[in-house]
Amino acid sequence: MDYPSQYSHLMSQKFAWADFFKKNFEQLGHEAFEIIWNAQPLQQAWAEFHNVSKHGILLSQILYYRPDVIIFQDSVSFSAEFIREIRLKVKSVKIIVGFLCSPFNNTVLTNLKEYNFVLACAPFIEVLKQNRIKCFKFIHAFEESILTDLKELGGIRSTDFFFAGSLLAGSNFHSGRIQILENLANSDINLKIFTPLISSDNPLSFNLKKLSYHTYNIAKKIGLAGFFNHIPKFEKIALLSEPPERIKLSPKLRTIIKSDPLFGSDMYKALALSKIGFNFHGGIAGNFAANVRMFEVTGVGTLLLTDHKQNIAELFEPDYEVVTYKNSSECIDKVQYLLNHPHELTRIALAGQKRCLRDHSIKNRVLQIIDIIENNL
Template identity: 30%
Template structure:
């Protein structure tokens, strides 16, 4: 199969990456893409690398990176308006595809040109809010199967309607998506072992951490995190701290944003690390931190969810809490019992490296894509 994997990256990460790598935006698109993927942000090349290793042909498209897309468009003689390229694609309204796509070249139009140039059997979108449904339906003239993957709040139905299949790590989303007439299947995320090679040996010099964002989607988590901040030596890393009140105990312990390998390094430095799911996860464990934290060998203390036991053995591979008081108590207990903490962390890492790697996930994904391609008559 030929698979185009389209993703979007956080704007703050892109800004920080180009600021750190002076002159990168002047390099060709291949060099820029390689640099971005080497940073191990999000799912990076964790899908394409293993798909290519299995004999398929997969290409990563970072659709909202302006310098990268600008370079690719120039290299491939794609006509575009540079001013519109720098505008968010969601500012465009495209009720009539042909006229508006011709009149408003920008990030979305460059991405469409990339997809058509690659001629994939499968377009695999990691951001369901990038292409409107009518654009996807038009793109099906050139693509046999359009697949989306989601682990965040659903976009409007008009963005979902163009998908042939949507995979999700939220078990509760599957039937909801099917009810709209879109095929959907449960598909867990994971951890890529290349991260361990890139990190090397990391000293565990942080007692306890929370690594992640604090935003409106994390509203229910804030009281828990603030309570733990007041009752343990926990340190915070990530984005969104400035959105909190100045008196928040989280802000007093916050160490700033960390992206890609720096994020993994913060986790790897931690003896124990706290996890909390976003509100839309409801009572299901699903997020990337489950696999990232265990993958780098830290003791994961996560919020108790109905399906957590299907992913890890609770109490032996990870630890779970049901209240803010229990979360703080567990952090204090395992800091006071480092040998016990180390044993659970090692068991959690062994489980992730056995069952939850992206190599394993791609071995699970390929038959799903082949089955749905066959159903499309491809």
């Protein structure tokens, strides 16, 4: 399959941000290009399409497009040396923007200093400022065009309670989420849970991951960590602040979980067929509401049930646009109440969607980015 066909097919899946930012920049009068640097078949097809070497494709693409501004939506994977190489070889580039909304380590912080500024989720603003990295708070958002594909569903919501996401053990990840879901599994609520039970659930894969973690940290202590930084298996291992933990789930929760994960269009459709969309932030978020699931749920008009955070009222009005909970028992009580009061459930869901589309659209975020760039040229 050639590059244009692969690109079109991939974007039609609406995975992650797809080409949502690109399209919104274009609609606002700016030329934009989307590069999916880690989609290897797509990248190789681009190299063949443009008759360039398959080594260093990303830099070749940047040289080809000659942008004024580059936004790295994945800043964790790129070294300071690569950012400096771009500045040296691509003379058109005036601003390079980083993005941070996931776990990181000191190496990532050092690399981020090479960017002109960083767009970051609320939990990371203070640590960036402490490290003298110029940053701006950036909130996740929803792409309104997704709703076009959901019209065929007819607005029928047959699923009571829906969750799709990761379950990784560890204080920085999803231990709290797992405990809440365990308690929900023991209630009489009809749950639909989709999650990939992968490396932390398989004994062999888990032991290899744990060995990799200890190997990397020994190498780090003797000054050899740099040797591992460019090995794909170790890139994520390097971001861990504690040893990986084996996920422990009760037999009952395991029977509920559907281990085929849902992403992109399939996830949005399943969510749009649900009455309540569950959310519980990873440990790395601290006391901040910051993840993208809040906007995926409200964006499709499903009621958002989310863990209470100190800044939630800045995003949505609790108990009017979304429903929050502070512990397992409150979560279960509110789910049961909402399912027994469908008119109130619908009212809150519609109010949440209205707020999301008004204040938390991708278009709003692109306008914010344009404003920041223009003020930092």
